[in-house]
Amino acid sequence: MMTTVVSLVVALLLLALALWTVVARDAFLAIAGFVAYGMLLSLVWVRLYGIDVALTEAAIGGGLTGALLLGAVARLRGTEAAAWSERSGIGLRTAAKLLSLGVTAVLMICVLALPEPAPTLAPLVADNMAATGVGNPITGVLLAFRSLDTMLEAIVLVIAVIGVWSLAPDDCWGGRPGQLHHADPDGVLAYLARLLPPIGIIFGIYLFWAGADHPGGKFQSATILAAMWMLVQMAGLADTPATANRWLRAGVVSGPLVFVAVGLLGLWTAGHFLGYPADWAKPMIIVVEVALLPTLVLVLALLMNGAPARSDRR
Amino acid sequence: MSGLLDLLTIAAVGAGAFFYLAGTVGLLRFPDSYTRLHALTKADNLGLALLVLGLLFQVDGVLAGLKLVLVWLLVVLSGAAVSQLIARSARRREPRR
Secondary structure, eight states, X not given: OHHHHHHHHHHHHHHHHHHHHHHOSSHHHHHXXXXXXXXXXXXXXXXXXXHHHHHHIIIIIIXXXXXXXXXXXXXXXXXXXXXXXXXXXXXXXXXXHHHHHHHHHXXXXXXXXXXXXOOOOHHHHHHHHHHHOOSOXXXXXXXXXXXHHHHHHHHHHHHHHHHHHTTSOGGGTTSEESOOOOOOTTSHHHHHHHHHHHHHHHHHHHHHHHTTTSSOOHHHXXXXXXHHHHHHHHTTSSOOOOTTOHHHHHHHHHXXXXXXXXXXXXXXXXXXXXXXXTTOHHHHHHHHHHHHHHHHHHHHHHHHHOSEEEOOOO | OHHHHHHHHHHHHHHHHHHHHHHHHHHHHOSSHHHHHHHXXXXXXXXXXXXXXXXXXXXXXXXXXXHXXXXXXXXXXXXXXXXXXXXXXXXXXXXXX
């Protein structure tokens, strides 16, 4: 009874926040709503026993995406008034409203029409978990049963970084993104940026290692590690990396390259792409995870840093 | 014995919830950024401290208790740092008197 009431209240709050995010006229307020929505959604995932999803939602859905959107708003602030002044005609707005209402209605019908019980591969995964050598079924699915998806995901992230970099003006290509931050060297931010990273790095690595058998994994871990790096940058203790740096570029592509190499090795040892030879699944999964972690940290931080804006050449 | 511990938990968590409520009311009703920050950090520090204290009566193991205390310390650290930063940026926007 009590838990039903709590679930209902959370569901209503979620709907209200979603509505707020859509209708808020000020972009900053909409993003504040979006971040709160992400945090609340991760609570919902905890209640549904999806701890892995909850961690990812809090770290990437609410945290990282919220921070990216805040950066976008800061850039767009100058043009926001102009965008509001050229509102489109009543006909176009009505059509847009009808279209989104229609999509919502179709989605609702689809959800209600889902077969009961839902088709699931969960028993199949549970039966074959032992072959992977890992204890957390999510990790098993991500890196053994559906490793092709994870590999493509990692490649997409690298392409996203290239996309962001390609927005650089010609004379800044290969330079450093963002402004050099100047914070009071004796101030609170610099203090926090010295105190927190050791704790954050240990926790990030713990979360990464725990991912084999418990909730956690490289994505959540990479978000925390990237956040520690961002904190040091924001406090002015370190500059953003020069995007021409060969080591940086090698780090960005190394994870997907190792993943592809392991996949090709599978062709030779197990007879198909991304297959793991029997008894070697766990070591191979660890190799891929360890190779992907630095790439993910770099990619997330570089996406936050944005396009190169300062030339390194003097 | 466990009944007594349960009572202590209920008392501490209830007091913590009260601080959260008071902090939220303050956040909504206080007139400027500084007093609102004051209300908010009270909720974070004391409210969470009481929640953690209440949960400490229920843990079975030193490690789990230490984890709870660590959560509190980290939230206090980030709350203190962020409220200082917000207050500073609010002060910078203020007209000079």
